[in-house]
Amino acid sequence: MAGLAKGLAIVEAFTAHRSQLTVTDAAKATGITPAAARRCLLTLRELGYLQQDGGYFRPTPRMMRLGAAYLEAAGLPSLAQPFVLAARDELTESVSVAVYEDGSALIVARAEVQRIVNTGVRLGAQMPAYASASGRVLLTGLSEAELESYLESCTPVRTTPNTLMTIPEIRSRIELARVEGVAFTNEELELGVRSMAVPVTDSSGAVRAAMTASTFTARASIDEMRGKFLPVLRRQAEGLSRML
Amino acid sequence: MAGLAKGLAIVEAFTAHRSQLTVTDAAKATGITPAAARRCLLTLRELGYLQQDGGYFRPTPRMMRLGAAYLEAAGLPSLAQPFVLAARDELTESVSVAVYEDGSALIVARAEVQRIVNTGVRLGAQMPAYASASGRVLLTGLSEAELESYLESCTPVRTTPNTLMTIPEIRSRIELARVEGVAFTNEELELGVRSMAVPVTDSSGAVRAAMTASTFTARASIDEMRGKFLPVLRRQAEGLSRML
Numbered sequence: 254m255a256g257l258a259k260g261l262a263i264v265e266a267f268t269a270h271r272s273q274l275t276v277t278d279a280a281k282a283t284g285i286t287p288a289a290a291r292r293c294l295l296t297l298r299e300l301g302y303l304q305q306d307g308g309y310f311r312p313t314p315r316m317m318r319l320g321a322a323y324l325e326a327a328g329l330p331s332l333a334q335p336f337v338l339a340a341r342d343e344l345t346e347s348v349s350v351a352v353y354e355d356g357s358a359l360i361v362a363r364a365e366v367q368r369i370v371n372t373g374v375r376l377g378a379q380m381p382a383y384a385s386a387s388g389r390v391l392l393t394g395l396s397e398a399e400l401e402s403y404l405e406s407c408t409p410v411r412t413t414p415n416t417l418m419t420i421p422e423i424r425s426r427i428e429l430a431r432v433e434g435v436a437f438t439n440e441e442l443e444l445g446v447r448s449m450a451v452p453v454t455d456s457s458g459a460v461r462a463a464m465t466a467s468t469f470t471a472r473a474s475i476d477e478m479r480g481k482f483l484p485v486l487r488r489q490a491e492g493l494s495r496m497l
Numbered sequence: 498m499a500g501l502a503k504g505l506a507i508v509e510a511f512t513a514h515r516s517q518l519t520v521t522d523a524a525k526a527t528g529i530t531p532a533a534a535r536r537c538l539l540t541l542r543e544l545g546y547l548q549q550d551g552g553y554f555r556p557t558p559r560m561m562r563l564g565a566a567y568l569e570a571a572g573l574p575s576l577a578q579p580f581v582l583a584a585r586d587e588l589t590e591s592v593s594v595a596v597y598e599d600g601s602a603l604i605v606a607r608a609e610v611q612r613i614v615n616t617g618v619r620l621g622a623q624m625p626a627y628a629s630a631s632g633r634v635l636l637t638g639l640s641e642a643e644l645e646s647y648l649e650s651c652t653p654v655r656t657t658p659n660t661l662m663t664i665p666e667i668r669s670r671i672e673l674a675r676v677e678g679v680a681f682t683n684e685e686l687e688l689g690v691r692s693m694a695v696p697v698t699d700s701s702g703a704v705r706a707a708m709t710a711s712t713f714t715a716r717a718s719i720d721e722m723r724g725k726f727l728p729v730l731r732r733q734a735e736g737l738s739r740m741l
Contacts, residue, residue, distance in 0.1 A: 255500070257500045257501050257541070260501035266566075268569050268570060272569075300505060311570065312566050312567040313567070313598070314596045315599065317603060317605065317620070318509050318621065320565060320567075320621055321619075321622065322510075323511075323561045324561065324564075324621055326513060326515070326516035327555070328516075330619075334609070352558045354557070354558045355545065355559065359559075359562075364609070365582060367582035375565075375578075377561040377562065378569075379562070379565075
C-alpha cells in the first residue's frame with residue numbers, strides 16, 4: 254500500500270502556488286524519490302486525475318471527485334450550508350464553517366458575498382490554527398494535553414506586522430476565546446482583513462466546528478464586529494449546534 | 498501502483514447515499530477483492546482520510562484536501578466564481594459552472610441562494626450529461642466522433658416521467674443546443690426543477706464549460722426563463738469566456 258500513500262501525498266502537493274508539477278517538483282514537495290514520484294504521476298495521469306503537458310502535470314476536474322466524497326457523505330457540510338447562507342445574507346459578509354484538521358482550520362462550508370476583491374478563502378482551504386479566528390475557536394475544543402502538544406510543535410510564521418509570534422500570547426488568546434466564546438483576528442493573518450469566529454458545539458457541548466465571518470478593515474472595526482456580527486454568528490451557530 | 502488505483506476507486510465510492518462503507522460494501526462498489534479493499538480502507542484510515550467505527554469506515558475532513566488540489570490549482574474555478582456570484586445576485590437563483598468529465602457535467606463553481614428547499618446540487622457533484630442542461634451544452638463541445646461514441650454507450654435512466662429515454666430524442670436536443678446556444682431541462686432530471694444552461698467558450702471558440710441556472714417549476718416557466726434568465730446567463734458566460 255505504499256503506492257497509495259505516495260500517490261495521495263502527490264495529490265495534496267498541488268496548490269494555488271504549485272498548480273503544475275514536474276517529476277522533480279513532486280519529489281521535492283513530498284520527500285518521495287524521483288522514480289517513485291514519476292510512477293505516481295503517470296498512474297494519476299492514466300487514471301484521469303492529471304493531465305500532462307510536456308514535463309508538467311496539472312490536476313483535471315476529475316480530482317474534485319475525491320474531495321466530493323467528504324462533502325457528500327459527511328453530515329456537517331450539508332447541515333451547515335443553510336446557516337452560513339443565512340448569516341451571509343444578514344451580514345452581507347462572507348461566512349464559513351471550519352473544522353480542526355491536523356493543526357489547521359479546514360473550511361467545509363462557505364457562503365460568499367460578491368466583491369471586487371475577496372479574501373480568496375474557499376472550500377477546502379486550510380488556515381494555520383494558531384493564527385486564524387476559526388483556528389483559535391477550534392483549539393478551545395482540544396483537551397489540555399492535546400493543546401499543549403499542539404503549542405509545543407507550533408512555529409509561528411509572520412505574515413503581517415500584527416502576527417502573534419510567541420506561544421504565551423497565542424495561548425492567552427485561545428484561553429480568552431474559551432472564556433468569551435468568541436475569537437477574532439485583527440490583520441494578524443492577512444493585512445486589511447478582520448475575522449470573528451464562534452464555536453459550533455454538539456449535544457454534549459464539545460466544540461465540533463467554528464463559524465466565522467470576515468471583513469475588510471475599511472468596513473468594520475473590531476468593536477463594530479462585536480456589536481453587529483457577534484449576535485448573528487451566535488444565533489446561526491446555535492441553530493447549527495442544535496442539529497449536531 | 499495498483500494500490501493507488503484501488504485506493505482512489507474506494508475514495509470515489511463514498512457518496513451521499515453511501516456515506517459509510519464496510520469492507521464488503523467497498524469491495525462490491527469497486528470490484529476489488531475484499532482482501533485488497535480491506536488493505537486500502539486500513540491504509541486510508543492510517544493516513545487520516547477515513548475514520549473507523551466498528552466495521553464502518555467514513556470520510557474525515559482531510560478527504561477535502563484531495564479535491565482542493567483542483568479547486569486551488571486550476572484557473573477555471575477561481576475565474577468563474579465572480580461570474581456565478583454576479584449571475585446569482587441578478588437572478589436570485591442558484592448558478593453553477595460545470596465542465597465535461599467522463600460522461601458527466603461536473604460542477605466546479607457554484608453560488609447558491611438561500612431557500613428552505615434547495616436542489617441539493619453542490620461543488621463536485623456530477624450529473625449525467627444526456628439528462629442535464631449543463632451536460633447537453635457540454636456535449637455540443639465534443640467532436641462528431643466523440644459525441645457518437647458517447648451516445649452509443651449512453652443508457653438513459655428514467656428519474657421522472659419527463660426523462661428523455663431514446664437516443665434520437667437526446668441527439669436532437671443536443672443539436673438544438675448547438676444551434677440555439679442554450680439548453681434547458683424541464684423536470685427531466687428531477688421533478689419540480691427546471692434548468693437553463695449556456696456555453697462558456699475559450700478564445701478559439703471551443704466549449705470549455707457550461708453556466709447553468711436552476712429554478713423550481715413554481716417560480717418560472719421555460720418561457721419566463723428564456724426572457725429573464727437567458728440574457729443574464731449569456732452576459733455572465735461571455736464575461737467568463739473573455740478570460741479563457
